[in-house]
Amino acid sequence: MKRTIELFKERGLLKVIDKEVDIDLEMAHIAYVEVKKENSKALLFTKPVSKKMGKKFDMPVLMNTFASYKATELIFGTKPDDIATTIEELLHLKPPKGFAKKIELFAKLFELRKVFPKRSDKKGECQEVVFKGGEVDLYSLPILKTWPEDGGPFITMGQVYTESLDGTKQNLGMYRLQVYDKERLGMHWQIHKDGAHFFHDYKKAGKKMPVTVAIGGDPLYIWCGQAPMPNGMFELLLYGLIKGENPKLVKSITNPIYIPSDVDIVIEGWVDPEKFEVEGPFGDHTGYYTLKEPYPVMDVTCITQKKEPVYQATVVGKPPLEDKYMGWATERVFLPLLKTTAPDLIDYRMPENGVFHNLIIAKMDIRYPGHAKQFMHAFWGVGQMSFVKHAFFVGSDAPALNSYEELSDYILDRVSVENIIISEGVCDALDHSSPSYAYGGKLGVDCTKDNVNFPKKEIIQDEKLLNKLKALDDDIVALKQYKTYTKTPIAVISVKKTKPMIEVYNAIKEVKKYTKLLVFVDEEKNDIANPYMLIWRVVNNIDAKRDIYLEEEFIGVDATNKSKIDGYKREWPGDANCDEAVIKSLQNRGIIEVDDKFLERFRIVD
Ligand SMILES: Cc1cc2nc3c(=O)[nH]c(=O)nc-3n(C[C@H](O)[C@H](O)[C@H](O)COP(=O)(O)O)c2cc1C
Structure with a gap:
């Protein structure tokens, strides 16, 4: 983390905020506004305070780690497209012809040994300071409350490490974690996620589930945590592939879970599968609050940290935010994997203002009738891609997928009722518009052929x-x-x-x-x-x-x-808006400098 901060400083990608800033709303509002700017920067808050608790924290807070394409590439050490090329090559390995090709293949396979995490029996840097039993106090960490109506403070960049009941599979997922008191955290792994699948096996067996949450270290860990890896594959394999070095793991002190040795903070504990507690509300990445629901609870048994840790946090809400850049890298890296299910796929985009799973545009080579419609069903059936609510398919002659003006013209010239499929299926657990939880309508539009021959409309003012x-x-x-x-x-x-x-x-x-x-x-x-x-x-x-x-x-x-x-029977959630008084106070103190037009453009306050 410290290396990343130095790198950001060198490249002009970091702003240091030395004024006292409250972890209750202020910090999140500052980060929220910053990442919406052009050339947005990571923010290092050196003096976090909590007026409510009357506390000053001695650990800085880093926010907006993925504040731009440049920062994201720096964290990857390369362009995400290059990772995609490596994956594509690995997926299409052919028996080599000739000696030189054999050596090349051997070198490639030899490099692959660096993908696998390595476990060590020694203590890690992340265990330099240890708080156990009665010393455990989550309130000693500068954990933010990000939105006015949030149910409390939440860890928003927690790497949640778990293992399967038989201990043969590891998982890393990024889930938010609500702080209930000084030693209990809410585990917001949604129903479709691997963490939740493991949890159900422990519940069935009537056994407590070990969980360790890590914060900080190499920021690539947190990106790996949100990457939609297939069930059963440990996300740190991706880390090894991207960095070309084995992730080095050490064992938690009070449970069997292994975590990267260089993370800044470690929160260890156990989840009793019989205990649930109301989680939320929480201003979510949809830009709406997710409402209260019961989720499992972790009893914290130990907190360890580096001598000088940095606490890492994010804020999710209305776009654009740092998940735009994290999502962009995910979209690029996963293209070759998606092509294994949809081989004639050329490219795809999930624009951030489409909230990723709510809108996808895919470009493909058309080879036979109904090809695009076949793809729609393929997408709606693949892992987390199945959450996609609205999918537009365009042909190979379409403009570049990030030229939104030209692309939307192309699409609009091809929209007709016969090219539209309305279906239903699995949707994201956070989706509020579906009539029932996690299941709802899907829209697929086949814009691959120009068969729309209606008379032009008579346009009036x-x-x-x-x-x-x-x-x-x-x-x-x-x-x-x-x-x-x-x-x-x-x-x-x-x-x-x-x-x-x-x-x-x-x-x-x-x-x-x-x-x-x-x-x-x-x-x-x-x-x-x-x-x-x-x-x-x-x-x-x-x-x-x-x-x-x-x-x-x-x-x-x-x-x-x-x-x-x-006829809608669920509770419709409100928008996540910044507190106007907090924004005014930050403007008056010169901590944020944005005008009303900017606030209006991104609908920052109500
Ligand atoms: C900023 C951010 C916050 C997220 N919060 C959650 C969350 O609270 N719960 C959840 O289930 N997924 C959340 N996700 C999505 C998961 O991290 C993602 O689906 C991941 O692939 C889950 O991993 P798993 O399937 O191995 O459990 C979040 C993603 C991002 C980028």
Whole structure:
């Protein structure tokens, strides 16, 4: 961690904040604002305090470790695309022809020995200072409360190490951990994750599960923790592959779990599979709060640390945040692995304002009828890719996947009802719009062929279209059109909702000749002139089965918040917004320097 901080300093990628900053909201708000800027930097807070606890901490806090593409490449030691190339080569190893090729292959295989973690019986640097039994106190660590309505402080960059019941498999997952008191943590491993799978085996066997949480060390550990490795594969193998050096592990003091010897802080303990406690709420990476739910609890038996540890934390919420850069690296590294299931895949993107699993755009070579539709099902069936709610497939002639303007033109010229599949399946445990927990609608759009031959719409000005709409339905408040030159002009319509949107959609069908894709959003909390945040809102708020109305040449998308009016039976969560008074205080103290326009652009305060 210290080496990374030095490297960041040398390259101008770090800001040191020497003023006292509170771990209760202030620190997270500063990091949240910083990483939304262009050329955003990692932040080292040297004087963390807690006014609530009347405490000053003697350990600095590092946030926004993955604050940019540059920082991420520095942590990887190379470009994530280069790692993808190495993986691709390994996946396609052929028997060598000729002596030189044999030597080359031998060298490659020899290098692979560095992939495997090495266990040592010695104590690690991370065990220089030991607190056991009555000395254990989670409040001695500068653990942040990141959002105003959070259920408490959460460890947000914890590497959670576990092992299978029979001890043959290890797992590293990145899950948030709520601090309940000085010796208990909530284990937020969601139902689909490997940590949860291990937990269920311990529960079935009626045995306590050993867990060790590590914080800090090489930042690549935490990236490995969030990487969607197949079940049963230890994520530190990726570390070995990327770094070309064996991860060096030492045993925890009070349980059998091995952790990297160079991490900064280690929290060891046991999870009793019969004990659950309410976890949350927590301002999540969807930009919404996830609501209270019961999760398992870890009883902490020991905390160890380096002599001079650095505490590492992140803040998740509305995009863009540091998970944008972590997600970008994941997307690049996992491309060759995804190709093993979908061989004609050329490339894919998961834009951060699509909240990763809510929007994917994939480019592919088309070889036969229904090929894109076959891919949709393949994606919805593969590991964590199966969480994807909305998938657009484009052909090899499509513009580059990160040229969003040109790409959206290409897509909109190919949207027709017959190219759309609405299905259902597994979705992320955090998804709030699905009618039931972790299961909901899926949208797949095949834009690989240009078979859309409808007459062009008669485009009229926003004001005129709005007047026509207002005359047809009272809920409609404002309107903005996008991409009117494509075959699928979009009308974003804000509403003061008094009824289900299907009724509004049915009432306004006579405007069909002027527009094709109608997107309904609530007037409150949405700016219809801010497409970046609109995309975030729309893909978060829809369940394809319930909220997309398909009629040839007239497609409705209901991205409003749902309630009883819509037959929605769950609790709809609120947006994660910064506390305005905290932001003002940070501005007044000169710790953050952003204007109202910036705050509005990313909808930072309510
Ligand atoms: C910043 C961040 C926070 C995350 N928090 C959680 C979490 O609280 N719970 C969870 O299940 N997954 C969380 N994830 C996603 C997991 O880390 C990811 O799905 C990982 O692959 C899980 O590993 P596993 O399948 O080995 O358990 C988070 C990811 C990131 C980038």
